């Protein structure tokens with residue numbers, strides 16, 4: 001098997017990406033598949049965000065669920081980043097709203113990802129205290145780590161995502 005024993009550890013899309021790289025370029029169909037796979041990952045990020053949001057608002061007291069949601073969001077971001085194959089910005093891959101800056105400004109993008117990952121860790125820790133004030137203090141900067149890339153409304157744009165209809 002190509003890649004030896006390590007290949008069994010790779011997710012199907014990673015295998016697809018490697019195959020695409022070896023062939024020079026992935027087909028439009030493959031690029032559309034990657035976008036179709038990564039968008040629900042961001043959707044899951046959104047679902048977890050509501051768990052945190054509802055605790056912040058006072059609609060929920062489930063701090064343990066909020067801590068778990070923050071940790072889950074970190075894993076989801078890692079998965080999302082692994083699906084950012086070059087050639088999948090808007091206009092290059094059907095369905096994509098990713099801006100070319102994701103790839104043309106890799107350091108800015110990587111730093112936004114890192115800030116987000118640090119924010120998920122800080123948010124999980126704040127939630128685990130069960131203290132509302134600590135929680136609310138952290139939630140604001142946590143939300144700021146999302147909006148560094150794009151606005152919270154699904155139709156909104158930002159540094160790394162085109163607004164709907166933009």
Ligand code: HEC
Pocket residue numbers: 035038039040042043045046049095096097098099102109112113116145146147148149150154160161
């Ligand atoms: C490091 C940058 C970055 C961060 C941080 C980030 N996103 Fe995203 N998000 C993106 C990009 C890029 C896209 C566009 C993906 C595409 O169209 O292929 C996107 C798309 C989305 C979408 C639309 C998915 C779809 O079906 O089209 C949702 C919802 C979303 N993000 C929610 C969130 C939430 C909630 C947070 C914070 C808790 C967040 N994002 C943090 C970069 C980011």
